[in-house]
Amino acid sequence: MDKIDKQIINALQDGFPICDAPYRRVAAQLGLAEQELIDRLQALLANGVLTRFGPLYNAEQMGGALTLAAVKAPVERFDEIVAIINAFPEVAHNYARSHELNMWFVIATETPERIQQTIHAIEQATGLTVYNMPKIKEYFVNLKLEA
């Protein structure tokens, strides 16, 4: 990752235009050729520096539902629990965290009812209690991670 990659990452966290040739427009702002921007984006996605590039949808606005949930995965079963939980397509993110509640995951479903069903299914499959922590309120933030 060089200086140009960092500029691209910083610029594209702010948004991306909706127009006929958006890469050309962004490339011009960064002083790059259109194809160079596209090639670099491809590389940044391929090597995992970017996890996504595109529209970020708000599941709740689409009638879907989201929740944050956690389990206490016994150390000796940790990998098994990861495999079980990650196998659920409803699980969008999953992080290991330093706490007795050591696995935290986001469940995203198309309907609120599916959240409860998924939690129940995860409890059945793992034998663990799922701590459900749906948001009660979201406070506005505007962070950008400087590359």
Place this chain on the structure above:
Amino acid sequence: MLDETDRKIIQATQAGLPLTPEPYQTIAEQLGLTANDVMMRLSAMQNSGIIRRIGAVPNHYKLGYRFNGMTVWNIPDEFIDELGQKVGQLQFVSHCYHRPRHPPEWMYNLFAMVHGKTQQAVDEQIQQISALLGEYNLGCDVLYSTKILKKTGFRTTA
């Protein structure tokens, strides 16, 4: 409200935008629409908040932000909205939520994600939050992410 065409566009783009010179044209061709229709619908979805933004999501770790702390705080319910708004406005907080407690094991109801390249940077951020909360902080903890186990983003099949 979303119609069937909107949902097709969502499905076609939720994994990402095509890396072609005219990405909206590419989507339009896949779906049998015009590029103009795709662009207008994406704009409308952005204006209504269905699309939070179009852009890039970096992997924190790969940018050097190795210390990603989920800070959790026990705040009296009657003050949480006022304080949650203030915490969310701190420059280094990426997400800030009021979530339910699970007493007696889990008494924390305010969650704020912080990110730093060093432990010291994160410690200073936590100090700032703590100072802001003052006497309303009835207890706190910080859960560091030690590994990303899955990160696929939201998928719909509708």
